[in-house]
Amino acid sequence: MGFAHKQQGTTLSLATSRSGFSVRMADVGRLAGVSAMTVSRALRDPQSVATATLRRIEQSIKTTGYLPNRIAGSLSSRRSNVIGLVVPSLRNSLFAETIQGVADALGSAYDLMVADSGYALKGEEAAILAFLRQRVCGIVLHNTKHTPTARRQLADAEIPCVETGNLIREPIDMAVGFSNFSAGFAMSEYLIRRGYRRIAFVSLPTADNDRAAQRRAGFLAALERQQMKADSRIILETGSGLRGGAEALVRIMKSGRRCDAVFLTGDVLATGAVLEANRRGWKIPERIAIAGSDDNELQESVRPSITSIRFPRYEIGRRAGAMLVERVQGRPVGRAIIDLGFEIMERESA
Amino acid sequence: MGFAHKQQGTTLSLATSRSGFSVRMADVGRLAGVSAMTVSRALRDPQSVATATLRRIEQSIKTTGYLPNRIAGSLSSRRSNVIGLVVPSLRNSLFAETIQGVADALGSAYDLMVADSGYALKGEEAAILAFLRQRVCGIVLHNTKHTPTARRQLADAEIPCVETGNLIREPIDMAVGFSNFSAGFAMSEYLIRRGYRRIAFVSLPTADNDRAAQRRAGFLAALERQQMKADSRIILETGSGLRGGAEALVRIMKSGRRCDAVFLTGDVLATGAVLEANRRGWKIPERIAIAGSDDNELQESVRPSITSIRFPRYEIGRRAGAMLVERVQGRPVGRAIIDLGFEIMERESA
DNA sequence: TTGAAAGCGATACCAG
DNA sequence: CTGGTATCGCTTTCAA
Numbered sequence: 112m113g114f115a116h117k118q119q120g121t122t123l124s125l126a127t128s129r130s131g132f133s134v135r136m137a138d139v140g141r142l143a144g145v146s147a148m149t150v151s152r153a154l155r156d157p158q159s160v161a162t163a164t165l166r167r168i169e170q171s172i173k174t175t176g177y178l179p180n181r182i183a184g185s186l187s188s189r190r191s192n193v194i195g196l197v198v199p200s201l202r203n204s205l206f207a208e209t210i211q212g213v214a215d216a217l218g219s220a221y222d223l224m225v226a227d228s229g230y231a232l233k234g235e236e237a238a239i240l241a242f243l244r245q246r247v248c249g250i251v252l253h254n255t256k257h258t259p260t261a262r263r264q265l266a267d268a269e270i271p272c273v274e275t276g277n278l279i280r281e282p283i284d285m286a287v288g289f290s291n292f293s294a295g296f297a298m299s300e301y302l303i304r305r306g307y308r309r310i311a312f313v314s315l316p317t318a319d320n321d322r323a324a325q326r327r328a329g330f331l332a333a334l335e336r337q338q339m340k341a342d343s344r345i346i347l348e349t350g351s352g353l354r355g356g357a358e359a360l361v362r363i364m365k366s367g368r369r370c371d372a373v374f375l376t377g378d379v380l381a382t383g384a385v386l387e388a389n390r391r392g393w394k395i396p397e398r399i400a401i402a403g404s405d406d407n408e409l410q411e412s413v414r415p416s417i418t419s420i421r422f423p424r425y426e427i428g429r430r431a432g433a434m435l436v437e438r439v440q441g442r443p444v445g446r447a448i449i450d451l452g453f454e455i456m457e458r459e460s461a
Numbered sequence: 462m463g464f465a466h467k468q469q470g471t472t473l474s475l476a477t478s479r480s481g482f483s484v485r486m487a488d489v490g491r492l493a494g495v496s497a498m499t500v501s502r503a504l505r506d507p508q509s510v511a512t513a514t515l516r517r518i519e520q521s522i523k524t525t526g527y528l529p530n531r532i533a534g535s536l537s538s539r540r541s542n543v544i545g546l547v548v549p550s551l552r553n554s555l556f557a558e559t560i561q562g563v564a565d566a567l568g569s570a571y572d573l574m575v576a577d578s579g580y581a582l583k584g585e586e587a588a589i590l591a592f593l594r595q596r597v598c599g600i601v602l603h604n605t606k607h608t609p610t611a612r613r614q615l616a617d618a619e620i621p622c623v624e625t626g627n628l629i630r631e632p633i634d635m636a637v638g639f640s641n642f643s644a645g646f647a648m649s650e651y652l653i654r655r656g657y658r659r660i661a662f663v664s665l666p667t668a669d670n671d672r673a674a675q676r677r678a679g680f681l682a683a684l685e686r687q688q689m690k691a692d693s694r695i696i697l698e699t700g701s702g703l704r705g706g707a708e709a710l711v712r713i714m715k716s717g718r719r720c721d722a723v724f725l726t727g728d729v730l731a732t733g734a735v736l737e738a739n740r741r742g743w744k745i746p747e748r749i750a751i752a753g754s755d756d757n758e759l760q761e762s763v764r765p766s767i768t769s770i771r772f773p774r775y776e777i778g779r780r781a782g783a784m785l786v787e788r789v790q791g792r793p794v795g796r797a798i799i800d801l802g803f804e805i806m807e808r809e810s811a
Numbered sequence: 812t813t814g815a816a817a818g819c820g821a822t823a824c825c826a827g
Numbered sequence: 828c829t830g831g832t833a834t835c836g837c838t839t840t841c842a843a
Contacts, residue, residue, distance in 0.1 A: 132593070132618050135820060146830050151822065161828060176617070181594045182536045183820035186835050191532060193574070193595070202561040202775070204554035211552040214577060222591055224543070224574050227564060241572055243482070244531045245543070267526070268482050353762040379759075386762050408729075409759065412703040412736050425552070485836060496814050501838065511812060533836035536819050 134177045143171040154179065185246065193222045194435055195242035198253040199230045205378070205405055205424060206253060209275060212428020213251055221248075221436065228254070230319070236261040243268050249435040251428075255279045255286065256321050271438035273431040277322045278450055285438075287430045287449040291322045294420050294453050295329025298374055298402055301418075301455055303337055307372035307400055310334070311345035313359040313384075315377045323348075326376045326404070344368050349380065356383025360401075364393065372400035372461055381417050382409055385460060389414075400461035415459035423451045484527045493521040504529065535596065543572045544785055545592035548603040549580045555728070555755055555774060556603060559625060562778020563601055571598075571786065578604070580669070586611040593618050599785040601778075605629040605636065606671050621788035623781040627672045628800055635788075637780045637799040641672045644770050644803050645679025648724055648752055651768075651805055653687055657722035657750055660684070661695035663709040663734075665727045673698075676726045676754070694718050699730065706733025710751075714743065722750035722811055731767050732759055735810060739764075750811035765809035773801045 136147040143150070145164060153160045153168045160168070171177075185191040196213055198206040214223050224247060226238035236258045242250055243264060249271045255278070257265075265272050265283050272284040277291050302310050312331075317324040327346070334341050345368050349359040356375050360383075363370055375381040381403025388395050395401055395415050403410060403419035410417035430449060437444050486497040493500070495514055503510045503518045510518070521527075535541040546563055548556040564573050574597060576588035586608045592600055593614060599621045605628070607615075615622050615633050622634040627641050652660050660680075667674040677696070684691050695718050699709040706725050710733075713720055725731040731753025738745050745751055745765050753760060753769035760767035780799060787794050 137820085147821080148830055149828085152829085155822090159828075164828080178590070178614075179594050180536075180596060180820055182532055182541060182596050183835090184822070186530075186532045186536050186837085187820075187822040189822090189835065200561065201564055202554070202557045204552070204557060207552045207554060207557045210575075211550065211577065214551055214575070219587065219591065222574055222595055223576065224572055225560075225564070226573065227561065237569065240528070241569065244529050245572055246530060246532050264528075353758055357762075382759075383762065386764065390764055408703055409732075412707075412733065414736065414740055487836085497837075498814055498839095499812085502813085505838090509812075514812080530836055533819090534838070536821085537836075537838040539819065539838090 132178060134175045135180075136177075139168065139171045139175055139177045142175060143167040191246050191248050192220060193224055193245065193247045194249045194251065194432070194439075195224045195226070195238075195245070195247040196251045196253070197226050197228055197235050197238045197242075199228055201225065201227045204407075208424035209253060209428035209431075212425040212430075213432040214428075216429045216432025217436065221439075232256065232258045232261075236264075239264060248439050249273075251275060251431045251435065255282065255288075257283075271435050273434055275427050275431050277325065278448065282448060285431075285434055285444065285447045285449075287427055287434065287451060289422055289427075289451055289453050290329075291325035292329040292332070294404065294422070295326035295376065296333045297329075297453070297455060298376075298404070298420055299330045299333030300337075301457075302372050302374060302400070302402060302461060303333065303339070305372075305400070305461065307461070308339065309342065309345075309369045309371050311342075311347075311363045311368075311370050311373040313347050313349055313356070313363075313373060313375040313380060315351055315355070315380075316348045323377055330374060342368055342370075345370050345373075351378050351380075353379050353383030353386060356380035356385075357387035360384040360387050360399075361391075364399065370399065372396070372402065374402045376404040376420075378405060379409070381419060381460075382413060385413055385415065385417055395460050402461040406456050411456075411458070418458045418461040419456055421454045421456050423453070427451055482528060484525045485530075486527075489518065489521045489525055489527045492525060493517040541596050541598050542570060543574055543595065543597045544599045544601065544782070544789075545574045545576070545588075545595070545597040546601045546603070547576050547578055547585050547588045547592075549578050551575065551577045554757070558774035559603060559778035559781075562775040562780075563782040564778075566779045566782025566786065568786075571789075582606065582608045582611075586614075589614060598789050599623075601625060601781045601785065605632070605638075607633075621785050623784055625777050625781050627675060628798065632798060635781075635784055635794065635797045635799075637777055637784065637801060639772055639777075639801055639803050640679075641675035642679040642682070644754065644772070645676035645726065646683045647679075647803070647805060648726075648754070648770055649680045649683030650687075651807075652722050652724060652750070652752060652811060653683065653689070655750070655811065657811070658689065659692065659695070659719045659721050661692075661697075661713045661718075661720050661723040663697050663699055663706070663713075663723060663725040663730060665701055665705070665730075666698045673727055680724060692718055692720075695720050695723075701728050701730075703729050703733030703736060706730035707737035710734040710737050710749075711741075714749065720749065722746070722752065724752045726754040726770075728755060729759070731769060731810075732763060735763055735765065735767055745810050752811040756806050761806075761808070768808045768811040769806055771804045771806050773803070777801055 136150045140147045140150045228234035252274045255274045274286045276288045278288045314323040349355040403417050406419045406421035486500045490497045490500045578584035602624045605624045624636045626638045628638045664673040699705040753767050756769045756771035
């Protein structure tokens with residue numbers, strides 16, 4: 112139900128009748144012998160109030176159990192303290208890292224609203240509109256591809272916005288992330304350096320996934336640079352989850368194509384492949400080497416442990432949140448595009 | 462920065478000068494030849510407005526790009542459309558399931574604010590206070606243990622509140638979850654039924670974790686019922702993560718105590734134990750059987766696959782969200798305590 | 812079916 | 828250092 116249900120009497124019998132919920136600034140002030148205005152100041156800039164007054168106000172807040180009404184404050188100041196975050200999915204632990212990073216960066220001064228796009232551009236657009244109606248003071252998007260409407264609304268709103276994940280050249284406002292192209296390129300080079308010559312590539316469907324598409328592009332670019340030609344028969348897309356990785360590996364091994372390594376990028380594909388290889392008795396990396404991405408504790412613990420790319424997802428969230436806060440507070444932010452890079456974790460599988 | 466930065470002229474040059482952000486209801490009304498009041502009605506209850514008027518208003522909204530200001534609406538109606546959710550951690554995929562469930566239940570009519578308690582009661586209290594300041598219209602807590610202050614504030618606030626997870630007898634308001642005691646009991650009985658006689662128990666530290674404590678209590682109760690006495694030397698607590706499970710298993714195996722099965726409950730402990738057993742060549746379940754909880758895709762895919770308890774975390778979130786919405790909308794909610802149970806997934810490891 | 816007036820509970824701005 | 832007054836943009840309430 113709504114808030115402030117109690118009767119709104121004009122007098123205030125202290126610390127008894129009302130819950131802190133329906134106490135207003137004026138009530139706190141009355142008890143402290145000052146106006147609501149002074150209470151407001153005391154709360155937001157204690158320095159600007161005489162110490163004696165401040166003490167009385169603090170006491171008054173305690174006895175009344177006053178809880179500031181941020182809705183009123185936001186309306187009045189035309190500025191909320193809520194930040195909105197849109198991720199493709201709330202249940203995916205990849206994004207969970209970033210969410211936690213953003214939350215940590217906000218601290219106690221800002222609150223976090225979240226929504227998932229359901230991996231759909233239209234979903235993201237809807238979430239953005241909902242946030243704008245709530246007059247969030249900043250937005251973090253996990254993605255750099257958006258509908259035209261979303262871009263326009265965001266620009267019109269004139270609130271700071273950070274796009275995270277796949278770095279692009281022309282962010283709406285700010286961006287922090289890494290280059291999927293570089294990541295694909297780097298892993299490809301790593302495998303070549305290790306002596307692998309017939310490398311398969313597996314990703315989630317690239318049609319609606321610019322990250323996967325760019326990693327593949329990077330992968331191919333690295334091959335080309337080494338004068339190696341890609342075998343399109345062992346470049347595939349697969350479903351998500353451990354199963355997706357397992358199936359892809361089987362398809363490759365049964366394809367009849369020569370292949371000494373597989374780079375599976377995205378989600379837990381590589382783990383699925385390793386588990387499947389273990390089940391079938393295919394020796395890793397002797398029979399087939401395996402490399403992955405989106406590193407996590409599991410890839411480190413499974414046997415053989417998986418060589419993979421680590422993306423700084425938590426750090427991305429933190430930086431995004433921090434940049435937003437800086438901007439909201441009017442402080443200038445340095446570079447508007449931050450590349451946090453990635454790291455190749457060398458392990459047993461490749 | 463804040464919202465509505467543009468100049469607030471009194472006249473409105475259509476669809477040109479202003480962004481939808483600084484268009485107010487009155488502006489929309491003026492263009493449609495009605496008052497702001499009628500626009501408000503059209504938005505919240507289209508039926509109550511003449512169809513011709515409605516059409517003009519819709520048109521006007523489109524051309525002006527009007528975006529309702531929920532802050533003003535909430536202040537005026539003394540009722541927001543934001544729901545607050547507190548989880549121990551945002552990065553843990555266990556809670557991510559519940560978060561997604563809540564978000565899905567809210568649909569597009571409500572927005573979701575999240576905060577993490579950092580696994581601390583004080584942290585939860587702080588998050589609750591922040592939500593109350595934002596005047597959320599309902600709260601979901603992932604946990605049933607709270608500080609006295611938190612309980613009091615929540616009760617005073619008189620907003621609906623759902624506690625999820627470990628079921629308790631006396632919820633602040635509503636509760637949905639499962640019994641950790643029953644879960645521990647059930648798995649214990651399962652193992653006994655399968656013929657195991659010397660069963661070890663591993664959990665995260667129970668000191669600040671009522672769920673773990675209750676699962677252990679359930680485990681012990683089941684042994685007792687079978688006249689089996691527990692061997693306190695193989696009842697341990699361990700750190701979190703795959704490593705925690707691995708270490709616990711090693712401690713048990715090297716303890717010199719007889720032991721034919723281990724029930725590791727919480728997080729990914731069981732998976733860690735299985736991977737460690739594989740590394741050391743301890744045959745599962747012949748040498749040692751292993752059972753877990755918090756089932757996930759991984760436990761199903763690892764070899765041997767892990768027998769474990771599946772908790773309906775997504776469903777819990779959904780129900781919690783749905784109950785909240787019902788209550789916020791003033792509809793009566795049936796039972797205030799819902800037990801969604803759990804399921805034992807029989808697999809190869811025990 | 813529609814509108815005018817009076818809030819909602821804070822903050823901005825200007826005085827004192 | 829403190830207070831009065833006018834908003835902020837919408838909804839409630841009552842009247843037409």
